[in-house]
Each structure stands twice: as structure tokens, then as C-alpha cells.
Amino acid sequence: MSIMAPAADKKLTGLVAATFTPITSQGEINLSVIGPYIDYLKEKQGVNNVFVNGTTGESMSLSVEERKLLAEEWCRKAKGKMDQVIVHVGCLSLKDTQELAHHAAQIEADGIAVIAPSFFKPSSADVLRTFLQEVASAAPTLPFYYYHIPSVTGVNVNVRELIEGIEKVIPSFRGVKFTGSDLMDLGQCISCIPPHWSVLYGMDEQLLGALVMGVHGAVGSTYNYVGCHVNKLISAFETGDLVQARTIQFKIQELVSFAIKLGFDVGVNKQLMNDLSGLDLGPPRLPVMACPAARALAIKQKYDSIFPE
Ligand SMILES: CC(=O)N[C@H](C=O)[C@@H](O)[C@H](O)[C@H](O)CO
Numbered sequence: 001m002s003i004m005a006p007a008a009d010k011k012l013t014g015l016v017a018a019t020f021t022p023i024t025s026q027g028e029i030n031l032s033v034i035g036p037y038i039d040y041l042k043e044k045q046g047v048n049n050v051f052v053n054g055t056t057g058e059s060m061s062l063s064v065e066e067r068k069l070l071a072e073e074w075c076r077k078a079k080g081k082m083d084q085v086i087v088h089v090g091c092l093s094l095k096d097t098q099e100l101a102h103h104a105a106q107i108e109a110d111g112i113a114v115i116a117p118s119f120f121k122p123s124s125a126d127v128l129r130t131f132l133q134e135v136a137s138a139a140p141t142l143p144f145y146y147y148h149i150p151s152v153t154g155v156n157v158n159v160r161e162l163i164e165g166i167e168k169v170i171p172s173f174r175g176v177k178f179t180g181s182d183l184m185d186l187g188q189c190i191s192c193i194p195p196h197w198s199v200l201y202g203m204d205e206q207l208l209g210a211l212v213m214g215v216h217g218a219v220g221s222t223y224n225y226v227g228c229h230v231n232k233l234i235s236a237f238e239t240g241d242l243v244q245a246r247t248i249q250f251k252i253q254e255l256v257s258f259a260i261k262l263g264f265d266v267g268v269n270k271q272l273m274n275d276l277s278g279l280d281l282g283p284p285r286l287p288v289m290a291c292p293a294a295r296a297l298a299i300k301q302k303y304d305s306i307f308p309e
């Protein structure tokens with residue numbers, strides 16, 4: 001066996017919570033909540049993987065230094081508790097992204113994920129692949145995931161085209177977090193990848209469609225508080241009980257569509273999580289606005305009516 005083999009190279013499957021970043025009322029990152037947050041996810045939601053410093057974690061509104069401190073604390077507190085900690089390291093600057101990738105390797109994260117830069121956008125799948133290759137070279141042994149989220153980045157490359165043969169330039173490539181609705185592209189990715197890679201779906205409200213297509217897991221913000229229900233959805237799907245799987249998916253759709261009508265951004269989502277979990281994750285950071293208390297409470301009431309105790 002090569003000594004260059006990644007230490008924790010296990011296939012990523014099941015639910016992955018895209019975590020919120022705890023912030024104090026003064027607007028500083030709040031590392032003290034991360035330990036209790038991990039216990040909550042494990043014990044109350046049955047979620048054993050986290051995706052930190054992503055969209056939900058407001059990574060693009062954090063400094064590189066803050067992202068390092070957060071990633072380090074997540075890795076430290078998750079040790080022996082979570083199966084995997086995936087650290088999102090994407091930034092607008094290649095240098096910053098490489099620095100965070102290198103740091104993630106030092107703190108023994110289980111993997112890194114990278115979104116496409118979105119101010120100056122890669123002009124083609126080839127250019128994006130070259131960017132990803134430069135990032136991976138800063139952490140060559142760490143499992144590497146491309147994070148596809150065209151609704152946010154505006155970079156809508158065909159993922160199948162991007163990943164075709166990508167292991168030749170990124171030997172550590174292990175899969176895709178696919179936050180998009182193109183089930184054809186999703187299926188074409190799943191059908192072409194080697195068995196030890198993972199494709200994880202990122203549109204929580206339509207996970208069942210992606211499970212049918214063959215995804216290996218899911219990364220999402222709502223698994224912070226509906227993870228326990230979605231674990232049942234996945235079990236029902238795996239045992240062939242589509243009626244039960246649909247029943248749960250329809251409930252999640254009812255919750256998310258209700259939230260979207262009230263303006264479901266990270267600020268609202270974070271306040272909903274505060275109300276449902278009892279954790280104090282604080283407010284979001286500008287330009288995301290804090291959520292009016294009444295709005296999150298209305299969504300919580302909807303949650304309580306959809307998922308009575
Ligand atoms: C755009 C966005 O943030 N998508 C998240 C994951 O990637 C999802 O988890 C959504 O928050 C969720 O599906 C609710 O719409």
C-alpha cells in the first residue's frame with residue numbers, strides 16, 4: 001500500500017449536516033457551541049457527518065483566519081463522535097483556497113470540498129478542472145469533492161463533463177456534492193464514477209428523486225433539524241417502501257415551501273435552527289439579515305404541526 005494513501009479515506013454516505021456557524025451577539029465566531037452542536041446532531045438527529053464552512057455556514061462572509069479556527073474546532077470536537085468532517089475551503093482567491101486546503105490536511109479533516117469561484121467565473125469545465133487541480137495540489141492526500149451549486153455561484157458547468165477522467169489530474173478526487181435540479185447530469189455522474197466515490201445530493205426538498213437516481217448520501221441545511229425524519233425516509237427507500245418514503249418527502253416539501261414563502265434565507269434558517277434545537281447559534285452576519293422572531297416562530301409552528309411529537 002502506498003504511504004501516500006489518505007489516512008481517513010472511507011466512502012462518504014448517508015446524511016451530512018451542512019452546519020451553521022455559531023456567532024455571538026457581538027458578531028464574533030463562537031467556538032464554544034460547536035461541542036454541544038455535535039452532540040445534538042448525533043443524539044437528536046442521528047446525523048454522523050458534518051459539512052462545515054459551506055453555504056449554510058456563511059463561509060464567504062468569514063475571514064480565512066475565522067474559517068481556520070472553526071474548521072479546527074469542528075475537527076477536534078468531532079473526533080470519536082462524527083464519522084466524517086468535510087471542510088469547505090472554496091474562496092474567490094485561489095491562494096486563500098489553497099491555504100485553507102493545506103490547513104484542512106494539517107487538522108486531519110476527512111475531506112475538503114470546493115465551490116467554483118463566482119466573481120471571475122471559470123469559462124468552461126476545463127478551466128474549472130484546472131482550478132480544482134491547483135487547489136487539490138495543496139492537500140494532495142485529502143479526499144476531494146467538487147461542490148456544485150449553480151444557483152449560488154452562477155457557474156453551471158456540466159458536472160459529468162467536469163469529472164470525466166478527473167482522477168488523472170486529481171488522484172484524491174472522491175466525488176461531488178450536487179446542489180442542482182438537473183437529474184440527467186446527476187445520473188450521468190453516478191453512472192460514470194468508480195465505486196469508492198460518492199455523489200451527495202443537496203436539494204433537501206427533492207432528495208427522494210435523487211435517491212432513485214442512485215446518490216450515496218445527502219448534504220443539506222435542513223438535516224440539522226429534520227435529519228431524524230430524513231434518516232427514516234432513506235431507510236424506507238432502501239427497504240422499497242416508497243409510500244412511506246414519499247410521505248416523509250412530502251412533509252419536508254410542505255415545510256420548505258412554507259418557509260420559502262416567508263423568505264427562507266440563511267438568517268431565517270439559522271433562527272429556525274435556534275428555535276428547534278435550543279442551541280444558541282446567534283445571528284447571521286451581514287449582508288444576511290437577522291430573522292424577525294415572529295417569522296421563525298411561524299415556521300417552527302408549521303414544523304410542529306407537520307411533525308407532532
Ligand atoms: C442553496 C442551498 O443553500 N442549498 C442547500 C444545500 O446545498 C440546501 O440544503 C437547502 O438549504 C435546502 O434544500 C432548502 O432549500
Ligand SMILES: CC(=O)C(=O)O
Pocket residue numbers: 018019051053054055056057202219220221
Ligand atoms: C447547504 C449546504 O450544503 C452548504 O451549507 O454548503
